[in-house]
Amino acid sequence: MNTVVKEVAGMAFEPKTIALSKIYLDPENPRHEALPDEQAIIHYLISQEQVRKLAKDIAEAGSISPLEPIAVVKHHKVKSGYTVVEGNRRICSLKLLSDPDKAGSENDRRYFSGLSKGMEKGINRVQAIVFESREAAIRWFSLRHRGEQDGVGTKRWDASQIARFNLRTNSRDPNLQALLLIEYAKSQKLLRPDEINQLNITTLTRFLSTPIFRHHIGLANRNDIKINVPDEEFNRALTRFLSDSIDPGSDVHSRTSAADRKAYASQLVKDGVAALSHVRAAHTPGESASIENPAQEQATATSSVPNSKAETAEAAQQAASNPTRDQPHPDRRxxxxxxxxxxxxxxxxxxxxxxxxxxxxxxxxxxxxxxxxxxxxxxxxxxxxxxxxxxxxxxxxxxxxxxxxxxxxxxxxxxxxxxxxxxxxxxxxxxxxxxxxxxxxxxxxxxxxxxxxxxxxxxxxxxxxxxxxx
Structure with a gap:
């Protein structure tokens, strides 16, 4: 890797590939009080900073995150050595994967040894940014660890943004159904844009976790926004629910118990806004349900039942002659x-x-x-x-x-x-x-x-x- 010294506001830093053996853990890392030696640092990071989980993730990926370079400064004593100023946990994990005997207990040694054996290739060199001094690095790693302040630094995603990311990457997320409902309400203009922006996704998720509540607004499951009621009933119940969730005086808030959420569902029934005309066929709102009339479905189901021994025998003969014939849906009985x-x-x-x-x-x-x-x-x-x-x-x-x-x-x-x-x-x-x-x-x-x-x-x-x- 060609190294290029860069100057930013008078502070020099240099990207460089460094042997893991030449990088030392930082005894003055803000994660802990000053520690006397590397063994003490490793023990602390294993016991208090979830290094086991991090090492497992690195072993499975075969790499540390390429989006987050390690930051180092030259070691104050060891010639050609470096001290970590950003990435202590990652370097600790790499050291344990490279040499499991560095772990203090026998149980930990077995754990990291098992991870190491499962890796296709060991990681002996890392890409790092070499700063001229610890002070020169402070500006940059403080942006990561102190969080977003007035738009500066790493701004964490909120629950809605995490759910949106998980939706786009097909990842499971407990807030996914709530996000889909918000997006649906936005597309159907069930609320004004300023009201949509006030919706709290975690509050919505809390209510959606209750089956009785989902039943009363017409949702068919916990995974998506398939409904088993007519669209107009669903829209009516959903609009009321979303409106209540931004009303400080309503019963929809983040501190509800299961009993509170069931009571709210019952109140929707009393107020005449709950979705009650449930049908068997679930559909996405905006698409026609395959059956909108329960009575029609029952009549259809009844007419398909053989009415005589002759019809029963004929049906059995047809099924035997056509073994691939679709079997009746188990719900249609x-x-x-x-x-x-x-x-x-x-x-x-x-x-x-x-x-x-x-x-x-x-x-x-x-x-x-x-x-x-x-x-x-x-x-x-x-x-x-x-x-x-x-x-x-x-x-x-x-x-x-x-x-x-x-x-x-x-x-x-x-x-x-x-x-x-x-x-x-x-x-x-x-x-x-x-x-x-x-x-x-x-x-x-x-x-x-x-x-x-x-x-x-x-x-x-x-x-x-x-x-x-x-």
Whole structure:
């Protein structure tokens, strides 16, 4: 690399490629009190400054960031040596990857040795900026570490900017849905530009994390802005929500609890602005939903059901002759328990609950089907735990945790237990959390048939096991 000495406001600095072995850690780095030697610095940076994580990232990338050069000054004693004045953590990480024995403990030595062995090529030389003195470097590295001041220095992205970056790079971000809603509101002119600028993305995200709230404004999931209500209902509910979020006197703010957010969703219903005409087919607002009328969908679903043994036989023959024929969507059915599911249940009460669940039309009687399903879920879990000598907890979520733990000891795989563990640990805000299920049953909202269908389908293998056991 050709080195060129540059003068900026009378201060000289020189870009240069330097051997790692000639660079020494800074004992006077602002991250810590003055330390006596390099070993003490390494110990401190490992224990207090997350050098393990940084070294792992460098090992995986095969490089330190090319956007952030190391800054050094000539060592005050070692001939041809340099002291780091910017990049102490990065140089420490490189030293540990190059020589894991520099780590103090045996556990740390094994960790950095493992990272080092996983690298395709070691990093023995780094690009650095050589300053003539520590004072000459202060102006520049203070811009990075003291943050943005009056437009000078590195200005951190806010939550909206981070979410926008993640959207453009296809990275996961908890604020992504909120950003998409803001962009949608801007494009549809639901609020004035000055109001859009006042929206707090983290406050919006807090509300969007609550399934009942999402249900009442018409969002079909937590990942995007697909909706399952007519556009006008969604726009009405979204406009109210966004407007409330910039009103200091409203119930939409950053300090709400899950109960507060559910109460706000209920208030939208009382005020007549909630989205209530849920349909099965999710769509992006601005595009026509494939089915806008639930009654029309039910009629279509009913007309497709064979009405006689002859029609049933004909349908079966056609399916057998055309094995690649698309199967009906699992959400487009009327019963929670599919006809292929069987269970031999000894407990009389549970058997009665199960039969009613299997017989009920969940499209016409969705709330009732959801209530019976919850009863089957809790009763079967309770009886199963008792059959294994476990005293069931009084709360359903805790019972489900007990069940997952017991089934794990019986050989159920992590994959088989994934959904059960998810709902058991979802707290109050998970889509399929017991608390959300209870909210539907106690009249806090009206579930869609698809909700209970999917809940059953995800739990089917676990329920088959527990029902046949009790």
């Amino acid at each position: 009327r019963k929670v328990v599919q006809s292929s599911f069987t269970a031999k249940i000894n407990d009389k009460i549970l058997r009665r609950l199960y039969r009613e669940l299997k017989d009920i039309d969940a499209v016409d009687f969705t709330v009732a089907a959801t209530a019976i399903f919850r009863s089957v879920l809790e009763k079967s879990t309770t009886l199963y735990l008792l059959s294994t000598g476990i005293k069931p907890d009084s709360k359903l979520d805790e019972k489900l945790k007990q069940l997952a733990k017991q089934l794990s000891t019986e050989g159920k795989t992590d994959r088989e237990l994934k959904f059960l563990r998810t709902i058991a640990s979802a707290g109050r805000d998970g889509d399929y959390a017991p608390d959300t299920l209870g909210h539907y049953i106690h009249g806090g909202a009206i579930p869609t048939p698809a909700y209970v269908f999917r809940y059953w389908d995800n739990m089917e293998s676990i329920l088959r096991h527990t029902l046949n056991r009790v």
